[in-house]
Amino acid sequence: MEIGRKLNGRYKITGTVGGGGMAHVYLAHDLILDRDVAVKVLRYDFRDDQDTIRRFKREALAATEMVHPNIVSVYDIGEEDNNQYIVMEYVKGTDLKKYIHNHFPIPYQKVIDIMDQVLSAVATAHHNRIIHRDLKPQNILIDEDGVVKITDFGIAVALSQTSITQTNSLLGSVHYLSPEQARGGMATNQSDIYSLGIILYELLTGHVPFDGESAVSIALKHFQESVPFVKEYDQRIPQALENVVLKATAKEVADRYRTVHEMQNDLATSLLPQRSNEPKFVPASMLENTKVLEPIKPKEAVVTDSSLAESKELPEKGTETNKDEIKNEKKPKNKKAKALWLTLLGLFLVGAIVFAVLVFSSPKDISVPDLTGMTKNEATKALSAYNLALGDVVEEANNEVEKGLVIRTDPKTGATIKEDSTVDLLVSSGKETVAFSDYTGKSYEEVRAQLIEQKFTVKRVDESSDTVEAGLILSQDIDEDEEVIPEETTITFTVSTGKAGFEMRDLSGYSEKGVQDYVDDNNLNVTITKEYSNDIADGQVISQEPTAGEILYGGSNISVVISQGPEEIPLKTFTKKVEIPYKKSEEKVSSSISTGESTEMQLVPNSITVYIDDEEHKLGTIYQQFEISENTEIEIPFVLQEGKKGSYRIIRDGEMIEENTEVTP
Structure with missing residues (x-):
């Protein structure tokens, strides 16, 4: 959009501010309200994209529903020549991304102040049932007074808009994307809390926790890897402050803060001395018991009496046999088979019982859990959850691991041991002394x-x-x-610093005797010179060396200049001749001689007033006053210092006829 164009006859485009994926932002001047505004105009290539237009309008709608000092205000929305635009508050400053780059490292209290404003704004959005979904430093502005403003609700979702779904698309910046969004799930209030935790991480470390060659690789890290500890980059960060990051960025939603207010309150107290010994936050999901599923054993084959009985040949057909003999012969053999069957069955049952006892009573194989970074109590609980016991605890100095936290275990993490075995801990005794x-x-x-x-x-x-x-x-x-x-x-x-010294005193206003007394009292050597001065009274100090405040030692030399008062300048006396012209003026005069009367014209004298300015007179005081009836030359006396100039002024009948301010001898 060209500079100078007027949108709706009201908003005059005066410059460019920046741009994004779907819109350009211009600086404009509101001609009616006489103020600068930011105008976001939909890009030309999206003018026919109805989905983008709806999203663009949704941003304006979402922002207009929220009034908060930390949310950029929307003043107006409109359309002109098929150009969709939003008129917003103009924030003169920078975005948080550039602020971090230019000011890192940022003091912890300043970090908390910035986050408190951001959290306050997001809390208002959540109160209005609006999820931002694209919280990142580029969408957070900071003006010249340090006031934070959140902008760009272009992909915000109102919770009431259940028709809006998300299908395999990653919206917003992938560096700040929550694990559930990275998996393609629906965003919630706690998705915004995860993004806020990543922003806090960046404020404290100067960079994002996950980076990669592609958006997909970064998204995978969000739901596969834990956020690195901020104390790995700055050991001075209080544990309570790191815990805010850990809880906000927990992989499981259940482990995160339930509300933004909860995170805001926790962050506000993270620098208090009462929380200085707070243990490291461990998500509850990491402490749950791991269920070991036993493999299903195949059933033992059952031995039947048919498999154990001896085969018996039957007499051939047609052979005559004594029935009693057969009966007597068959009876002992059946008894032997039955006894053998019972013996084998008993052995089988005993073996099965022994096998079951061995199987169910033998300890299970357990993988040693990762206990690094936990306190002794936390490690004991974690071991108990895995049916393992705490063994020996040995302390060792370590410059990387905080005092009281586990450095490593014996057996090491991931090693397979039997259930109820003991695990020894190597615990940090703090940094090496x-x-x-x-x-x-x-x-x-x-x-x-x-x-x-x-x-x-x-x-x-x-x-x-x-x-x-x-x-x-x-x-x-x-x-x-x-x-x-x-x-x-x-x-x-x-x-x-060697021998004792003292500060040189300010001697201004001291007399010569006062200077001498100060020198004698402090064992100093002084050189006194005298100069004329129009400003300093005769006999007082004009200047000194060294100046007041410098450190002196006994035996040091100083110099002082004493005033002799103003220098006398000889006066010069002279006169100035001035010609005063007479201004003719007549009046009738009546006279009587004897018996008759006569009238004649008579000249009226001029009244002259003279003012002079020299060493003895001031221009505001009358020097001389007289009358003249003809042109008259007078001499005006002057008394002046050498190099000075005098003045005079002549008034005739109330009118100034001459003035000279450059009178010299």
């Missing part, structure tokens, strides 16, 4: 360089000494052989 040395009497600068290299924080306090040379260490606030952790230790050295 070193015995601090005695540095008194050594050069502070050399010691400072050495300790900074070892990651100590070194501070200095100066103190004078009559016996220790300047620059050498007088004392230290950590005792010799005290065990300390270098990167967590601040050492303060008291360093000699």
